[in-house]
Amino acid sequence: MIPRYSRPEMVNIWSPETKFRIWFEIEAHACDAQAELGVIPTESAAAVWKAKDVEFDVARIDEIEAVTRHDVIAFLTHLAEIIGNDKARFVHQGMTSSDVLDTTFNVQLVRASDLLLADIDALLAALERRAMEHKFTIRMGRSHGIHAEPTTMGLTFARFYAEMKRNRDRLTAARAEIATGAISGAVGTFANIDPFVEAHVCAQMDLQPEPISTQVIPRDRHAMFFATLGVIASSIENIAIEIRHMQRTEVLEAEEFFSKGQKGSSAMPHKRNPVLTENLTGLARLVRMAVIPAMENVALWHERDISHSSVERMIGPDATVTLDFALARLTNVIDKLVVYPDNMIANMNKFRGLIHSQRVLLALTQAGVSRENSYTLVQRNAMKVWEKGCDFLEELLADDDVLAALGEENIRSKFDLDYHTKHVETIFARVFDGK
């Protein structure tokens, strides 16, 4: 997590202040439940809430931790300083540090998920708007980077929309994966704490009780969560790469918005670099790098070891903050992307009419010419366009065999671009209707 690629709301989720606040809430709710069970005095539970609006002194907690080398004990010690040792001694009773740490981590991940879901919604809105805008903006479809057949810019936006819609669903599932809490004590047996406490705390924190925990919440959940972030990041890369290609000097079918003050190469107007999408390509790699460590975290020893902890301290904030930033940046890029329909047409006409060769080939086959002969007929005219730069339609009309097989009108009809867009509405309906 570095400031350059961070947004405050997500950063906030991972601040010490937020963390201690969640710790406090968990401990306080647990006390309420313990009091209800009669395990601890009601007054003590009530007293804990005195710290509700107190800002915890992070520096003080760090100071205590430097001695105790145990973060939860350090926090509890500080809490006792606030509410009094007398009341504080019932706090955390029957619990283990992991009860607090793991439940907190999941609360943070849930909140991060909510921000990310909102990010995706904003991106979806931008993609949909641009898809509608360019529904029939003709451009070349390309396979292998080579002109294939026409498509529309709207279809490009639409497929990114569909992909991000899937990512939204995946993230919703991933959010559910980690929306669990556990207050099950030392090795997860509830020996020292009643399951009621867990149920109460989870209900208050909007979590589901983890059906079976050890000292920790099982890490396959987190592996799935971070894997999902990795998939979303890969989709961001997918969109970014498309835009980078479109902005290439030789293609120039679109450009990232270039703000006024922005320098770089202002004396070279052709030199508007797709730096945002290049940056997104890199950010995707960063989010993705959390995936394998998260999976390596699954196999903890027996009821827990702490090897996952350092990994999560890093990838928890890093992956969510970076993804949040990347989604917002991408939304901005999509929103303001400058699209050049004229260049799309110009690119399409680079080899005069040649992109229609496939249709002519198909027409010949349908007209009863064998596949091999059809190839030959198309090929001999195509090669002239390729080598001499002449016009494909003109060549075909001048080719007696082709003319005989298809007739002029039929040949001309194969150069009609509407042919390629006739199912755009169908596809749009699939993608956007009843979404």
Next chain:
Amino acid sequence: MIPRYSRPEMVNIWSPETKFRIWFEIEAHACDAQAELGVIPTESAAAVWKAKDVEFDVARIDEIEAVTRHDVIAFLTHLAEIIGNDKARFVHQGMTSSDVLDTTFNVQLVRASDLLLADIDALLAALERRAMEHKFTIRMGRSHGIHAEPTTMGLTFARFYAEMKRNRDRLTAARAEIATGAISGAVGTFANIDPFVEAHVCAQMDLQPEPISTQVIPRDRHAMFFATLGVIASSIENIAIEIRHMQRTEVLEAEEFFSKGQKGSSAMPHKRNPVLTENLTGLARLVRMAVIPAMENVALWHERDISHSSVERMIGPDATVTLDFALARLTNVIDKLVVYPDNMIANMNKFRGLIHSQRVLLALTQAGVSRENSYTLVQRNAMKVWEKGCDFLEELLADDDVLAALGEENIRSKFDLDYHTKHVETIFARVFDGK
């Protein structure tokens, strides 16, 4: 995919024979639809089905491909050899190779998923059986590899059950991700083929039509699929590591079943190596290594490039075959795992009674002793056990301060193991009821 770690049914899914069979089915169903639309003659569509029971000649297809360097064309040429050039010329009309290749890959992944789901079901059954069997088999719970508090072997099996149950749900979701087909032509516009063909083929092949495809089915789906396999593999590693720990010479709470003929170190009866679970640890790494390449595959150029293809030719079979083998091997290990309850008790008693120190501490706190003082009281007795090997209960009973604070009966009650198992039924109900 290597024979040593392969099972025939899964290997079969990836054989050339199976692949060509699926190709054939897709082409034949597409012809039916095209005939229904009146695009191709009904007789031609019917004629294609003549190849229904013909075994395709893989060597012959390879031979043709060696010349054409295009696998689908090679297949179609071979098909024409079977059904006659005359009828064959309507096959594949309006389609692009990727329509066949991508839809086939997804059919294979769906079938692989079905085998894997069955594998998981078998594993779940084994885990459940062993969980029930050892529901109240007491063993030490360990955090950081260090004795913590008692738990039961049944809970260990139960948590693996819960984890694998989650994996089953994830795999079901992953299966849905890749259960789509696309017959959308060159760049996915349906310009040369009616969406009806796609709908028909998908219905016949038990797939959903891909709402919007380019020349390919979007690869975020496959990224998610392989990421899910990676998570499942990590859970296998998790279980394998637990068993490897249990089988350590110094722990010996369980052993992999050791067949009679099996050599290795038969003269060293203590030397029964957990080679199956060690192997599973390695296999988990192998499955996991498909995850990142699958994510790198998402960002194809424009409407497709073919960089994903070689990756999928490798990871498609490798990850599914390896995971299938690993799940079956793990099921076998769990099924036959030799559990040593006596050793579990013996291990627990290594430091005579010391594992109950936490309970005594808690009791002291509840009896009104300050947390600090409670620590001191417990600690001074614990240290004697630790250093001199005496018995913790006896020491506590001989400590006047402790005796004064708790009373003999109360102290003795803290050494009751039932205390730790009182919620086992609750947890089992959470895990196994209404599953």
Next chain:
Amino acid sequence: MIPRYSRPEMVNIWSPETKFRIWFEIEAHACDAQAELGVIPTESAAAVWKAKDVEFDVARIDEIEAVTRHDVIAFLTHLAEIIGNDKARFVHQGMTSSDVLDTTFNVQLVRASDLLLADIDALLAALERRAMEHKFTIRMGRSHGIHAEPTTMGLTFARFYAEMKRNRDRLTAARAEIATGAISGAVGTFANIDPFVEAHVCAQMDLQPEPISTQVIPRDRHAMFFATLGVIASSIENIAIEIRHMQRTEVLEAEEFFSKGQKGSSAMPHKRNPVLTENLTGLARLVRMAVIPAMENVALWHERDISHSSVERMIGPDATVTLDFALARLTNVIDKLVVYPDNMIANMNKFRGLIHSQRVLLALTQAGVSRENSYTLVQRNAMKVWEKGCDFLEELLADDDVLAALGEENIRSKFDLDYHTKHVETIFARVFDGK
């Protein structure tokens, strides 16, 4: 490892036949050393060599292993079938299976390295030849996919040469990493076998004795080896991506050689797809995926566990076979790459003269105009070219301020392409001289 991406010589290294042959050699050399030490009878050692030219029966060994579940014992049993139980009983004395397995694996990796080094040499030769051929073939240099300043095609080949030269050095180092053998017995103490045996076997097999082994050769060596393959693969990807960009329809500065029989889109001459380099992009991902598992293999438990074994059975062959194939394919691509110098010039002139704006800017600064003013002067003329498609040189000559600052001759000189190539010889000397 799949046939499609394999070459026989490398595949051979990993065949069962080769493996058993190496096993045999290690065992036989060990017997020689043991005989020399007087540990076993000389005749027995001599007798072992009777199997020197015998082809081992892989099926028979597999059959025995199916019972013993131990590959080395299966092999030794088969060896005994050949040379007689009587002589065979001294084979393998004092050794542990890993002595044979690990030393063999390293012999295979060394041989694989030698093939890969030869592959790189061939690639280097191709790159050097093409670099010399196009030393002064002018093309646009591009940053961010956007035209920057001119460079030459020769420099592009030269930088790939330099990169692959570094990879050659890295691979030489990686080869040394794994060119060790160990015959140190059970846990590496030489308790049951004299270090002389190790020294003798290693000398015969062209390996260095591992200074300190446990039951296994330490796996940090292999981690480094596979990491190096991953770097080489990434360089292949680097070159592949450059070619894919060059072959884009809109760029078309180079094309992969397109063989005569090759179909695909023969009727669309513009549709020559860079399928080889796209394939190389995918193969790079495949080689790279071995890196992390190889690193995860390092932390074996105590003196060894067998988790690394399954990983290496897969990545050993897969990564080397795939890399061998990829290097050879890339060499072929480079060798036959069709370069289009005319298109390079045409692309460069897309924005008539604008690429020289940087030089004009610099000239203005050097002529004493402030940086800000220089920008303004250049910018106002550049924008005309950009917006109206006029010629940059003409505009500058028509701009009184620019003319006043620089003079006509000076302005014209800024459009001289030789300016950009004046240090090409220097760079070539750095790269190719005394290599």
Next chain:
Amino acid sequence: MIPRYSRPEMVNIWSPETKFRIWFEIEAHACDAQAELGVIPTESAAAVWKAKDVEFDVARIDEIEAVTRHDVIAFLTHLAEIIGNDKARFVHQGMTSSDVLDTTFNVQLVRASDLLLADIDALLAALERRAMEHKFTIRMGRSHGIHAEPTTMGLTFARFYAEMKRNRDRLTAARAEIATGAISGAVGTFANIDPFVEAHVCAQMDLQPEPISTQVIPRDRHAMFFATLGVIASSIENIAIEIRHMQRTEVLEAEEFFSKGQKGSSAMPHKRNPVLTENLTGLARLVRMAVIPAMENVALWHERDISHSSVERMIGPDATVTLDFALARLTNVIDKLVVYPDNMIANMNKFRGLIHSQRVLLALTQAGVSRENSYTLVQRNAMKVWEKGCDFLEELLADDDVLAALGEENIRSKFDLDYHTKHVETIFARVFDGK
């Protein structure tokens, strides 16, 4: 990079202050060279050095960047504020931002390497000291977590020493990989800047000139660098796992030093958790996660794109800071590791004498008993020890067949531990002599 796992000296290398200081030095040295070439006035070059001892105002630079969106221009603007616009206009002449950024990044990586090399040296010293101390401290060697044959604790330390020694060599090589600088202008052609400037700057900054750069220094160098850090991290994990195993309750052959104030489970003296080495296991994953992104960074588009930049802003500091911290922590762990030789002996005797079965087996074979019969003889006695807990030596002496074959003295000699340590000196000499 998070404070908890950071040390100030390494953090410092990555501070904005350090970065701007290096930028300044590069620019200033470049001016010197340009002045020497007569390209810029000598006074201007001299004037730049006025900023030598000025502390750059990071906030001010950020402020400018917020407008210009270009970090190098922001810095140069700030520099101009210090030395005056008049002198400043010659700064950076002919250079491109990447000349500064890439050379700086490499200076930072070189400095980081130097710290890491010092870290490894400290670790090597600790490992050597402990190896010498425990050269003959007998402990069980274990394969598969199962007792195999005796070894010594010194050998364990020695093999970690040898492994880290290899890592030192690797890091030295990796340092050389990235110890290059480039001042080659826009696309690396030196069109706008003489190679002399690069030579001069590199000499001043202790770097080698990059033989051929584009706009950037080629990223295969950095891929190799980070891959090497990944290998080192994996070795750290290797050592950490060993210690975690040794500290297990049932094994307890060593413990991490437990400081006095440290809480956690002070009332449970058996509950000294190996939290440092568990932490190191996690940190290893974190360092390793930089490897793949660094490899993905290699394939930049044409002469550069900026996708690598965000990745390096993160992994540059993160991987080096984390590795520095981990090495220091590991050194501390090794230095203070509490070793329990008595427990090692006790563990070894768990199955009374059984670990010598291998030697007895060998003795029987050498005495002329067939391998099969030897197995049977050993096995029948071993099983008694295993099942009834009797003493292996006594059983063997009571077995007439064994006695007949070997004689009492010979049998007894097989239980001599010196047998296993007789080559310890040899191995130590290999590892430590002439190091």
